[in-house]
Amino acid sequence: MSLDLLPGRVVGIVGETGCGKSTLGHSIPRLLPEPPAKVKAGKIIFQGTDLLRLPKWRMPGIRGTGIGMIFQEPINSLNPAFRVGDQIAESVRIRKLRERGLMPGIKPEVKGFDYSKRELPKASDVVTGPFIPPNVSQTLKARGVPMTKEIHQEVLDFLRLVRINDPERIVSLFPHELSGGMRQRIMIAMALSGKPALLIADEPTSALDVTIQAQVLTLMKELMEEVRTSILFISHDLGVIAEMADELGVMYAGHLVEFGPVAEIFGSPRHPYTKALLRSIPNKYKDEGVLPSLSGSVPNLSHLPEGCTFHPRCPLARDVCKHKPEPPLAILPPGPQALLHKSACYFPEEVPSMP
Amino acid sequence: MGRSWSDLVVFILKRLVQLIPVLLGVIIITFFFTHIAVSNPCAIWSGPKASPSTIEACIRNNHFNDPLPVQFYYYIEGLLSGNWGVDPLFHLPVLPYLLTTFPETLELVLTATVMMIFVGIPLGVVAAASNGRIADHLVRIFYLSGWATPTYIAGVILAIGLGPLLGVTGGDFSTTSAPVPQITHMSVLDAIIALNPSATGDAIVHLLLPALALAFLNMGIATRMTRSSMLEILPLDFVKTAKMKGLGDFWVLYKHALRNALITTTTVLGVTAGTMVSGTVVIESIFKWPGIGLYAYDAITGYDFAGTIGVVIFFAIVVVVANMISDILYGILDPRVAWR
Numbered sequence: 001m002s003l004d005l006l007p008g009r010v011v012g013i014v015g016e017t018g019c020g021k022s023t024l025g026h027s028i029p030r031l032l033p034e035p036p037a038k039v040k041a042g043k044i045i046f047q048g049t050d051l052l053r054l055p056k057w058r059m060p061g062i063r064g065t066g067i068g069m070i071f072q073e074p075i076n077s078l079n080p081a082f083r084v085g086d087q088i089a090e091s092v093r094i095r096k097l098r099e100r101g102l103m104p105g106i107k108p109e110v111k112g113f114d115y116s117k118r119e120l121p122k123a124s125d126v127v128t129g130p131f132i133p134p135n136v137s138q139t140l141k142a143r144g145v146p147m148t149k150e151i152h153q154e155v156l157d158f159l160r161l162v163r164i165n166d167p168e169r170i171v172s173l174f175p176h177e178l179s180g181g182m183r184q185r186i187m188i189a190m191a192l193s194g195k196p197a198l199l200i201a202d203e204p205t206s207a208l209d210v211t212i213q214a215q216v217l218t219l220m221k222e223l224m225e226e227v228r229t230s231i232l233f234i235s236h237d238l239g240v241i242a243e244m245a246d247e248l249g250v251m252y253a254g255h256l257v258e259f260g261p262v263a264e265i266f267g268s269p270r271h272p273y274t275k276a277l278l279r280s281i282p283n284k285y286k287d288e289g290v291l292p293s294l295s296g297s298v299p300n301l302s303h304l305p306e307g308c309t310f311h312p313r314c315p316l317a318r319d320v321c322k323h324k325p326e327p328p329l330a331i332l333p334p335g336p337q338a339l340l341h342k343s344a345c346y347f348p349e350e351v352p353s354m355p
Numbered sequence: 356m357g358r359s360w361s362d363l364v365v366f367i368l369k370r371l372v373q374l375i376p377v378l379l380g381v382i383i384i385t386f387f388f389t390h391i392a393v394s395n396p397c398a399i400w401s402g403p404k405a406s407p408s409t410i411e412a413c414i415r416n417n418h419f420n421d422p423l424p425v426q427f428y429y430y431i432e433g434l435l436s437g438n439w440g441v442d443p444l445f446h447l448p449v450l451p452y453l454l455t456t457f458p459e460t461l462e463l464v465l466t467a468t469v470m471m472i473f474v475g476i477p478l479g480v481v482a483a484a485s486n487g488r489i490a491d492h493l494v495r496i497f498y499l500s501g502w503a504t505p506t507y508i509a510g511v512i513l514a515i516g517l518g519p520l521l522g523v524t525g526g527d528f529s530t531t532s533a534p535v536p537q538i539t540h541m542s543v544l545d546a547i548i549a550l551n552p553s554a555t556g557d558a559i560v561h562l563l564l565p566a567l568a569l570a571f572l573n574m575g576i577a578t579r580m581t582r583s584s585m586l587e588i589l590p591l592d593f594v595k596t597a598k599m600k601g602l603g604d605f606w607v608l609y610k611h612a613l614r615n616a617l618i619t620t621t622t623v624l625g626v627t628a629g630t631m632v633s634g635t636v637v638i639e640s641i642f643k644w645p646g647i648g649l650y651a652y653d654a655i656t657g658y659d660f661a662g663t664i665g666v667v668i669f670f671a672i673v674v675v676v677a678n679m680i681s682d683i684l685y686g687i688l689d690p691r692v693a694w695r
Contacts (some may be wrong), residue, residue: 031595060604062601063599063601064599065601069595071595073592076593077593077596079596079611082614091601094602095601
């Protein structure tokens with residue numbers, strides 16, 4: 001699969017359970033446990049560096065200030081043994097150390113996250129400086145290492161940023177003393193406090209109940225306006241994606257089957273799977289009887305069907321789809337908005353009239 | 356909440372109150388076992404050439420002709436007034452002797468525990484981090500060999516094989532070259548208090564091998580518990596969160612993951628500390644370490660009832676206190692737990 005994420009853009013990834021959305025999200029900052037996971041081939045280019053070719057010990061330098069991540073389950077994603085304030089402070093400290101060149105790693109953008117006018121840094125610029133362990137405070141104090149007080153102030157600022165009204169009280173609490181929605185806010189604050197150039201949100205609202213989901217989504221939407229960072233927003237909920245994303249990628253069985261601007265994909269989907277997905281969203285106003293659904297389920301990723309992986313469930317499938325290899329993600333002829341729209345189907349032009 | 360310091364004090368006091376029934380039970384069991392098993396040890400105590408009148412006097416002095424409950428009453432009465440009985444051979448009081456030998460054992464056990472904590476636990480982390488790879492197997496070989504080795508063999512190998520290399524000859528690890536005033540009866544601590552660097556070094560050399568033997572045999576428990584709880588914790592999301600902050604592997608493992616894994620390890624170490632104290636019986640005999648373990652051996656084989664019960668009381672106190680300490684640590688490590 002191939003995916004481009006431009007600075008300051010929000011790309012949504014949508015797909016059924018088990019289609020590899022989270023694996024995709026985890027593979028970018030190389031979080032997949034190796035072994036058993038192994039990224040065999042391909043490239044993950046982040047700010048000009050191929051992360052897959054970076055030695056493992058340099059990955060921490062990419063994380064935090066380069067790539068941040070919000071996980072699916074706020075219940076498990078905070079360390080139960082530390083106060084939430086200290087957990088955020090750790091992230092702030094790492095960023096400040098990197099800002100001052102005292103810790104190896106990507107330097108966060110100081111003025112906003114607008115990369116559009118800037119050339120991408122060279123690979124050699126990405127990781128600089130000698131290795132200094134992050135916690136040897138005494139010797140480093142003299143060299144301008146951030147003080148506890150200024151870190152504490154920033155922690156409070158970031159908590160206010162995620163609309164927590166009494167941050168002074170919250171910082172001294174442990175994760176188990178907070179509700180799921182609060183924990184996810186803390187997670188968001190923690191991820192943002194590293195000022196990452198890319199934020200991966202792996203189903204950040206799926207584990208929350210509906211009212212809290214709406215609150216957290218509204219918050220994220222507002223934050224997107226405030227901190228212009230690139231976001232990879234993973235979700236199984238098309239409605240959520242439509243709200244959040246600029247561009248949308250649809251995943252099926254580990255492949256990206258359609259990619260394009262959200263409006264265009266929702267307006268005129270060019271892959272039968274996307275079309276089927278869109279049709280299964282219940283309509284708010286009228287009762288249409290049985291909700292159309294796609295028969296069958298996502299194939300086992302270790303026994304993918306031959307040819308196009310979607311052909312067993314595809315209403316447009318014909319012999320070509322079964323025998324010709326997997327169709328590539330091809331650029332479609334420009335639609336009404338003349339924006340880049342890609343589809344991995346042999347017959348994208350037939351999709352609008354799909355039964 | 357149950358997590359403030361006043362709660363901790365209440366918790367400790369409660370545990371100390373609980374110590375009383377435990378001790379009473381231990382005393383009853385040991386007393387009746389010893390006195391029923393050998394109802395009249397006076398013949399043995401007085402030796403083969405003793406005259407009937409000597410034996411008669413011995414029986415009278417020790418109330419061996421009275422019913423057992425009466426004997427028990429006399430014993431408890433003495434115990435509470437600080438008279439823990441006398442040793443039958445030299446007629447020396449038991450309590451002062453226990454009070455001087457016990458710190459020696461405590462020193463040994465504490466040193467071994469520190470070794471287990473600072474070697475055993477990191478080894479467990481290393482093993483978990485390299486799960487299934489070569490380092491994991493090496494660590495397993497190391498701790499399993501400690502576990503599988505009989506105490507006496509490991510002790511003898513260390514005492515005879517490594518002892519001379521450290522300058523301890525004859526397998527006697529009790530004596531130090533420079534005598535220092537005995538204040539705490541812990542050889543290293545006394546030497547430090549006396550501000551005598553050569554005696555300190557000497558005491559540490561003497562302490563090293565017995566403690567190493569004790570630690571090596573019990574290391575497996577710390578390593579194995581740490582490894583398995585680390586393996587449970589490493590796949591959790593908060594470990595990924597820690598990585599995604601940009602922390603290096605060392606801090607992810609030893610700060611975020613180990614902090615949570617230690618919760619289980621601490622509990623097990625508390626139980627082990629009790630076992631280790633009784634494990635000193637063999638270790639101290641091999642290394643001729645002048646601790647309570649060696650005394651326990653002599654007391655049991657010499658039909659020294661007062662000594663045996665005294666040793667058992669000390670062992671029971673150690674077990675209860677070790678468990679209390681591990682429970683306190685458990686509360687410190689896990690903020691979700693309250694001290695009650």
